[in-house]
Amino acid sequence: MAREPAAPSTPGGGESAVGERFGPLAIERVAKADGRALILYSRAEPPGRAESLGRAEQAERSEREGREPR
Amino acid sequence: VSELRFDELRGEQVVYAIHRQDRTFLPDREHCPLDPTKPGGPETEIPFPSFDIAVFDNRFPAFQAPGGAAEVVVYTDRHDGSFGGLGAAHAERLMWVWRHRYAELGARGDVDYVMIFENRGVEVGVTLHHPHGQIYGYPFLPPVPAAERAADERLGGCAPCELLRRELADGERLLIDGPDVVAYVPHAARWAYEAHVAMRAHRPSLLECEPRELRALAETLQSLARGYDALFERPFPYVMVVHQAPTAGEAGDAPPGAAERSGHLHVEFYPPLRTAEKLKFLAGSEQGAGTFISDTLPEETAVALRDAIARAS
Numbered sequence: 001m002a003r004e005p006a007a008p009s010t011p012g013g014g015e016s017a018v019g020e021r022f023g024p025l026a027i028e029r030v031a032k033a034d035g036r037a038l039i040l041y042s043r044a045e046p047p048g049r050a051e052s053l054g055r056a057e058q059a060e061r062s063e064r065e066g067r068e069p070r
Numbered sequence: 071v072s073e074l075r076f077d078e079l080r081g082e083q084v085v086y087a088i089h090r091q092d093r094t095f096l097p098d099r100e101h102c103p104l105d106p107t108k109p110g111g112p113e114t115e116i117p118f119p120s121f122d123i124a125v126f127d128n129r130f131p132a133f134q135a136p137g138g139a140a141e142v143v144v145y146t147d148r149h150d151g152s153f154g155g156l157g158a159a160h161a162e163r164l165m166w167v168w169r170h171r172y173a174e175l176g177a178r179g180d181v182d183y184v185m186i187f188e189n190r191g192v193e194v195g196v197t198l199h200h201p202h203g204q205i206y207g208y209p210f211l212p213p214v215p216a217a218e219r220a221a222d223e224r225l226g227g228c229a230p231c232e233l234l235r236r237e238l239a240d241g242e243r244l245l246i247d248g249p250d251v252v253a254y255v256p257h258a259a260r261w262a263y264e265a266h267v268a269m270r271a272h273r274p275s276l277l278e279c280e281p282r283e284l285r286a287l288a289e290t291l292q293s294l295a296r297g298y299d300a301l302f303e304r305p306f307p308y309v310m311v312v313h314q315a316p317t318a319g320e321a322g323d324a325p326p327g328a329a330e331r332s333g334h335l336h337v338e339f340y341p342p343l344r345t346a347e348k349l350k351f352l353a354g355s356e357q358g359a360g361t362f363i364s365d366t367l368p369e370e371t372a373v374a375l376r377d378a379i380a381r382a383s
Binding site for chain 1: 115116117118121122123124125126127129159162163166167169170281
């Protein structure tokens, strides 16, 4: 998933922390321009995880990857 | 900044958050602040062209540090949809997001109680249609978890454990009887189609759950949500609230896991519809006496809900 800000003015020079993990989640913290916190959660994919994906998750992945970018 | 005032007659706090009067109210489809930011378009709350699940500090908070927290949980970057319509793996990740927020907010010294919830439908006051929930970190123990703690004392142990045992023994109001998670219309439901989703094992919070239990919780919540939509063949409004252990100890603030762990993870749904078109209003008895008067029997609504869940599966 693209992580490039869509608007160049944001996150307003704030810090973006990448690499944090929590269970199956990858966490990215972004400081919004007005100082409020924004946390982006996504699926963390360690090596070999693809083999362990369940059917539902694989279907969801196909669905998401197949959609048009916004 | 909100102001707390204590209502001595009722023995409870009232929160004045007057800045919320001007919060965004039912914007048109093209100006949803919870959508991803389109390249070249106006900036939304999430300045990225796509995302999986996002959490941010509420722009119009009822609570904020150092007096609590108010966060928005955006379930998906798709504007149209619902909690029940999320992919199964996506919903499972949402359980982990809830767990993460409970852990982080609960560890804060200014948060005594973490409440994760979703208001769905204009009937319960939704101001944004994009699928999302909220989290309040209360700087005090609110009346409902305080009542649950009192129920523990009255029943001589974990009240939700005892109530689940009774529901399983009775069986008449069960909706979903899973190995890890059980859904039922409670014996003393206040709302016509009220339902509780409880962990079968004693789990004070999401933190104590095994990964398979989080998966089962997501599956059960989604099955129920889809069943609600099938009940009257319309998007079904509800308030969904995750009940967990308070995060403050008797002697002061303590991180989750270190304090007294009263509480039992369960999720309560409060749907305002009593028929396909009629709403239950909180009127004289409910507001003046605090006593609900229901037009339906839980045993009968449980039958209808069971059928609806079966139709939706």
